[in-house]
Amino acid sequence: MPACSYVIRYFGLAGRAEPSRLMLTAAKADWADENPDWPAAKADQPFGQLPVLVEKSGSDDEPDFVVGQSGTIERYLGRKLGFLPADLKQAALQEQFHDQMGDMILAFYHHAFAPESIKEEKGKAFDATLEKFVQVQTELLKSNGNSGYLFGDSFSYADAVSYGYYKHLMAETDKYRPGIAEHVAGKLTPEIIKHIVAIENDPAVKEQTAKWASVAAIVQA
Numbered sequence: 001m002p003a004c005s006y007v008i009r010y011f012g013l014a015g016r017a018e019p020s021r022l023m024l025t026a027a028k029a030d031w032a033d034e035n036p037d038w039p040a041a042k043a044d045q046p047f048g049q050l051p052v053l054v055e056k057s058g059s060d061d062e063p064d065f066v067v068g069q070s071g072t073i074e075r076y077l078g079r080k081l082g083f084l085p086a087d088l089k090q091a092a093l094q095e096q097f098h099d100q101m102g103d104m105i106l107a108f109y110h111h112a113f114a115p116e117s118i119k120e121e122k123g124k125a126f127d128a129t130l131e132k133f134v135q136v137q138t139e140l141l142k143s144n145g146n147s148g149y150l151f152g153d154s155f156s157y158a159d160a161v162s163y164g165y166y167k168h169l170m171a172e173t174d175k176y177r178p179g180i181a182e183h184v185a186g187k188l189t190p191e192i193i194k195h196i197v198a199i200e201n202d203p204a205v206k207e208q209t210a211k212w213a214s215v216a217a218i219v220q221a
């Protein structure tokens with residue numbers, strides 16, 4: 001049977017698809033991006049949204065597995081490609097990152113799109129989520145020897161999620177709140193900056209991190 005090939009169906013940005021793209025790149029998988037016409041293709045997706053993962057393993061080019069939801073796709077690829085540990089508890093410690101960073105991005109959008117009357121309040125809620133996340137992530141990086149990796153000594157699922165969602169928040173949401181990149185960068189610690197720079201420059205994923213904007217450049221400015 002030929003090896004699997006994968007398609008990441010999404011829009012032309014890092015957004016919610018980047019962690020999955022990073023894992024596919026690090027695994028040297030046979031994969032490609034697909035940017036469908038939108039909203040024409042909306043009705044064809046499992047839940048009407050993107051990202052969607054399409055997997056092919058036959059020789060006829062027919063998809064034999066199609067799945068939506070960014071977290072589900074990330075965990076599926078993380079397990080299948082070996083970036084999530086087999087131990088359930090160790091895996092759960094990494095999986096927290098998708099949900100916590102998702103909450104942080106959501107808190108940002110609640111702030112960015114809030115009516116003027118509650119914008120400041122929502123901004124404070126976003127900052128509180130960000131500051132807590134920065135504290136927890138910094139402690140984790142320190143306890144892992146400040147190597148730049150979140151777990152162990154090489155690129156993991158948690159690194160993919162962390163880099164991907166910092167990239168979205170800092171490089172792709174400026175149009176919703178001008179200056180957000182500098183605002184977030186000002187709250188990061190030296191340990192997190194080292195982590196972002198290390199992942200962006202990791203040879204295993206550099207081909208993908210070089211696409212879109214450089215988060216390393218933003219945090220080192």
Ligand SMILES: N[C@@H](CCC(=O)N[C@@H](CS)C(=O)NCC(=O)O)C(=O)O
Pocket residue numbers: 015016039042048049050051068069070071
């Ligand atoms: N919970 C979903 C949310 C997916 C989502 O919000 N997708 C957006 C882009 S990031 C989308 O498809 N927007 C176009 C639309 O809803 O028509 C996930 O994590 O995959």
